[in-house]
Amino acid sequence: MNAIRIHIDQGDYIICQPGSGLISTEQDILDLLAQGYDLDQNRLIVHSTELHPDFFNLKSGLLGSIFLKLSNYQVKTAFIVEMKKIQSERFHELIYEHKRSREIRFFEDLASAEQWLFQE
Numbered sequence: 001m002n003a004i005r006i007h008i009d010q011g012d013y014i015i016c017q018p019g020s021g022l023i024s025t026e027q028d029i030l031d032l033l034a035q036g037y038d039l040d041q042n043r044l045i046v047h048s049t050e051l052h053p054d055f056f057n058l059k060s061g062l063l064g065s066i067f068l069k070l071s072n073y074q075v076k077t078a079f080i081v082e083m084k085k086i087q088s089e090r091f092h093e094l095i096y097e098h099k100r101s102r103e104i105r106f107f108e109d110l111a112s113a114e115q116w117l118f119q120e
Contacts, residue, residue: 001028001050003035010118013043016050024052026065033073042074043117045110048081058090071103078113079106 001021003014014036016023023029023046036044054060070077083106086092095106107113 001032003032003039003044005039005041006045008114010114011043012039012041013045013114013117014039014041015045016047018047018049020050022052023050023066024054024062026062026069029066029069033069033075036075042076044070044075044077045113045117046077046079048079048085051079056086056088056091058088058094063094067104074103076102076117077104078117079104080108080110080113081106083108 001023002017004017006013006015014032016032021028023032032044036042052062054062055066056063058064081095083092083095086095098105105113105116107116
């Protein structure tokens with residue numbers, strides 16, 4: 001998968017390039033973070049279309065591994081997901097628990113995600 005740098009008035013961030021591959025392992029997120037480091041960025045947006053279905057299955061452990069790496073490397077991350085498509089009640093609970101997180105949050109649209117990324 002590849003990351004691209006996006007520039008908006010508030011600043012820059014990286015986003016997973018659509019169609020460049022799914023984030024399906026811990027190594028995938030590390031590769032993405034390395035690209036962000038190369039681009040001097042610690043803000044990231046990930047669309048649900050770039051996430052392996054195991055991400056949404058909390059029992060798989062993929063989400064936990066990804067969250068741990070994002071926290072360890074202090075990368076402020078916004079996930080864009082269609083809430084209606086998520087069937088897991090536990091996943092909805094996780095989203096609710098992260099509504100006040102300073103590091104990782106879930107949004108339904110890009111504009112909201114971008115606005116949050118640049119709040120201090």
